[in-house]
Amino acid sequence: MASGRLNLHWVLRPLWVLCLLWVLPMVETVTGTSGPWTWAHTGPPLPASGVHQAPVVDCRDVCSLNVSDRCNFIRTNPDCHSNGGYLDYLGGIFCHFPPNLLPLAVTLYGFWLLYLFLILGVTAEKFSHGVTFLAFGNGAPDIFSAVVAFSDPHTAGLAFGALFGAGVLVTTVVAGGIAILRPFTAASRPFLRDIIFYMAAVFLIFYALYLGRVTLAWALGYLGLYAFYVVTVVLCTWIYQWQRRRSLVYSMPATPEMLSDSEEERVSSTASSCDYGDEYQPLLFYQETTAQILVWALNPLDYRKWRSKPAPWRVLKVLKLPVESLLLLTVPLVDPDKEDRNWKRPLNCLHLVISPLVLVLTLQSGAYGIYEIGGLFPVWGIVVIVGTALAAVTFFATTNSKPPRFHWAFAFLGFLTSALWINAAATEVVNILRSLGVVFRLSNTVLGLTLLAWGNSIGDVFSDFTLARQGYPRMAFSACFGGIIFNVLVGVGLGCLLQISRGHPEVKLEPDGLLVWILAGALGLSLVGSLVSVPLQSFQLNKVYGSCLLLFYVSFLVVALLTEFGVIHLPSV
Numbered sequence: 001m002a003s004g005r006l007n008l009h010w011v012l013r014p015l016w017v018l019c020l021l022w023v024l025p026m027v028e029t030v031t032g033t034s035g036p037w038t039w040a041h042t043g044p045p046l047p048a049s050g051v052h053q054a055p056v057v058d059c060r061d062v063c064s065l066n067v068s069d070r071c072n073f074i075r076t077n078p079d080c081h082s083n084g085g086y087l088d089y090l091g092g093i094f095c096h097f098p099p100n101l102l103p104l105a106v107t108l109y110g111f112w113l114l115y116l117f118l119i120l121g122v123t124a125e126k127f128s129h130g131v132t133f134l135a136f137g138n139g140a141p142d143i144f145s146a147v148v149a150f151s152d153p154h155t156a157g158l159a160f161g162a163l164f165g166a167g168v169l170v171t172t173v174v175a176g177g178i179a180i181l182r183p184f185t186a187a188s189r190p191f192l193r194d195i196i197f198y199m200a201a202v203f204l205i206f207y208a209l210y211l212g213r214v215t216l217a218w219a220l221g222y223l224g225l226y227a228f229y230v231v232t233v234v235l236c237t238w239i240y241q242w243q244r245r246r247s248l249v250y251s252m253p254a255t256p257e258m259l260s261d262s263e264e265e266r267v268s269s270t271a272s273s274c275d276y277g278d279e280y281q282p283l284l285f286y287q288e289t290t291a292q293i294l295v296w297a298l299n300p301l302d303y304r305k306w307r308s309k310p311a312p313w314r315v316l317k318v319l320k321l322p323v324e325s326l327l328l329l330t331v332p333l334v335d336p337d338k339e340d341r342n343w344k345r346p347l348n349c350l351h352l353v354i355s356p357l358v359l360v361l362t363l364q365s366g367a368y369g370i371y372e373i374g375g376l377f378p379v380w381g382i383v384v385i386v387g388t389a390l391a392a393v394t395f396f397a398t399t400n401s402k403p404p405r406f407h408w409a410f411a412f413l414g415f416l417t418s419a420l421w422i423n424a425a426a427t428e429v430v431n432i433l434r435s436l437g438v439v440f441r442l443s444n445t446v447l448g449l450t451l452l453a454w455g456n457s458i459g460d461v462f463s464d465f466t467l468a469r470q471g472y473p474r475m476a477f478s479a480c481f482g483g484i485i486f487n488v489l490v491g492v493g494l495g496c497l498l499q500i501s502r503g504h505p506e507v508k509l510e511p512d513g514l515l516v517w518i519l520a521g522a523l524g525l526s527l528v529g530s531l532v533s534v535p536l537q538s539f540q541l542n543k544v545y546g547s548c549l550l551l552f553y554v555s556f557l558v559v560a561l562l563t564e565f566g567v568i569h570l571p572s573v
Contacts, residue, residue: 060441062094071095082434084148084365085427089435106439113432115319117455119425122323123331123418142166142456142487143494144419144426149448150495156509158430160209161448163491164519166457167202167484168449168556171526174457174464175480176549179541181465184473186539192531193236194481197229199527201488206520214496214507222493229485293400294346300324330358331417332410343403348410349395353387355417362420365427429455445515446564450557477541514570515563522556 059080062073074080074094082088089109097105142162149159178184204222208214288296300321306314332351335342360369360383369380398404433447460483467476496507529552537545562568 059090060438062438063441067099080438082431085431086365086424087428087431089432090438093435093439102439106436109432109436113429113436113451113455116425116429116432117458118319119323120422120429120456121458122320123327123421123425143491144423145429145452145456146487146491147495147498148423148427148430149444150492150499150507156444156507158433158444158448158452159491159495160205160516161445161450161519162452162456163448163488164202164523165449165453167198167488167523168519168526168553169453169457170460170480170484171198171523171530172549172553172556174461175477175530176546176553177461177465178468178473178476178480179546179549180543182468182471182473183540183542184477186477186534186541187474188535188539189236190478191481191534191539193232194478194485195527195531197225197232198481198485198488199524199531201225201485202520202524202527205488205492206524208492209509209516209520212509214492214509216497216500216506219493219497219500219507222489223497226486226489226493229489233482288400290346290400293344294350297344297347298325298328300328327418327421330354331421332414334407334411334414340401341403341407343407345395345398345400348407349391351410351413352391352394353384355413356383356387358417359383359420362424365424443513443515443564445513445519446560449519449560473541513563514568515560518556518560518563522559526552526556 057073057077057079059074059077062070062077062080065073071091071094074090080090082090093102093105093109145162146159149162150156201222204218204225208218301317306317309317328347329350332348332355333342357369357380360366360380363369369383370378372378373382394404429452433452434444436442436451437444437447460479464476464479467473467479499507526549530549533545533548534541559568
């Protein structure tokens with residue numbers, strides 16, 4: 001059954017990319033040019049083209065100024081302006097916190113960054129999956145972070161750092177951890193296919209960095225390569241299943257011992273439902289009221305699970321509760337596996353009012369929502385009126401027990417809302433990382449390959465390790481490569497394509513010094529090492545192989561940090 005879901009992901013992913021191509025141009029979170037107003041832009045309006053502009057100074061030079069001059073520098077220097085997001089992080093540090101409370105401000109920003117990663121993880125895991133956009137959910141934080149970072153030349157290094165950094169992390173720490181937890185024999189053909197495609201993707205992006213630009217043809221080429229990869233995966237899976245069915249025809253009749261895991265699961269579930277289905281039916285007929293349905297639908301806590309879980313799980317759950325409650329209230333969930341497809345009439349009617357309101361308040365960081373039509377009435381007010389009318393009609397035209405025929409539309413509304421929630425959180429992550437880089441004088445690349453890569457990959461780390469502990473190391477190992485191919489090709493291709501579609505002839509790439517080349521080289525070296533060593537081991541992945549991968553990542557991290565702080569540098573000419 002797990003393999004069936006995995007194959008479905010490969011078929012659906014190109015469709016989700018097409019949906020993103022339609023959704024993300026509406027977002028335009030950090031362009032600052034298409035919306036009428038931007039919350040986080042605290043400085044004066046930037047001069048139009050042709051008007052004399054003061055030379056742009058690196059925003060990281062603020063720490064070298066006198067304390068009294070820092071706030072004015074932040075507000076007047078264009079390099080310090082953030083044209084997207086809801087909070088002005090640099091202004092908060094240098095204009096609102098006293099200099100002696102700078103450590104407190106950085107600490108608060110650090111906690112807020114961790115909670116933003118938690119928001120990204122919860123939204124992608126539960127609420128992107130819940131609307132049946134399964135394949136998109138796992139890579140949503142990486143994709144949105146890359147798109148947001150590519151939209152601003154000041155933060156483009158974050159995108160490369162995060163995508164390449166996550167690639168090194170997943171192919172070394174995660175893959176090595178899987179081999180240490182549960183040594184196994186890798187599937188030879190899928191492994192070679194995935195690693196060759198990933199090496200091709202890294203080479204193409206490496207070459208784009210060398211050229212210093214990405215044109216429309218290159219952006220479409222990245223997306224086309226991923227589409228070709230998906231077709232290859234689907235075709236290989238079909239050929240393998242056809243060969244397996246053909247071999248079974250000439251073998252002995254199937255016995256219970258010869259059933260696959262998915263077949264055994266279907267048989268056991270069918271038997272259980274037949275033998276014990278009536279036992280769990282209520283003795284007396286009971287129908288919940290509308291108010292009870294609403295209360296239970298908005299409750300994110302399972303009390304029976306709460307009592308059986310350890311203390312660390314409860315602490316994490318308490319942190320998740322505000323996010324899950326907010327998402328339950330704003331994101332419709334359609335579950336085709338349930339008999340009622342998760343139809344909750346009172347809550348779904350509320351979604352018709354709240355979800356569109358969230359959409360207009362997250363587009364352009366709320367700029368379109370507060371825009372007043374004719375200077376009289378805000379857009380969000382019109383959305384509330386129309387949504388309330390639709391909710392009233394839906395409430396009186398439907399029942400609690402049976403979902404309406406148009407229930408499928410809630411899945412699309414849920415996808416839009418969850419996508420914009422993820423985009424809003426990703427925008428804040430990029431802005432706060434850039435602010436921390438200014439404070440500590442760190443490059444965007446090192447922030448991307450460390451904090452952003454770690455934050456976006458933490459969900460993959462836990463899920464893959466859990467799969468390995470449950471006895472599915474081969475599936476977890478395959479996910480290490482399939483997921484990052486999606487993130488790299490779609491993240492770079494889609495991010496650059498959206499910038500080109502906004503009138504830019506090409507996307508300029510400015511490598512952040514030697515560090516970017518070390519990052520790309522480390523990723524390529526890890527892939528080449530695995531491509532050579534794994535076949536030499538007859539695809540037997542053991543603890544020694546896993547330990548070597550972990551050692552490689554630690555060495556890479558040390559070299560990257562030494563390069564960032566100038567210990568390792570190119571000789572001056």
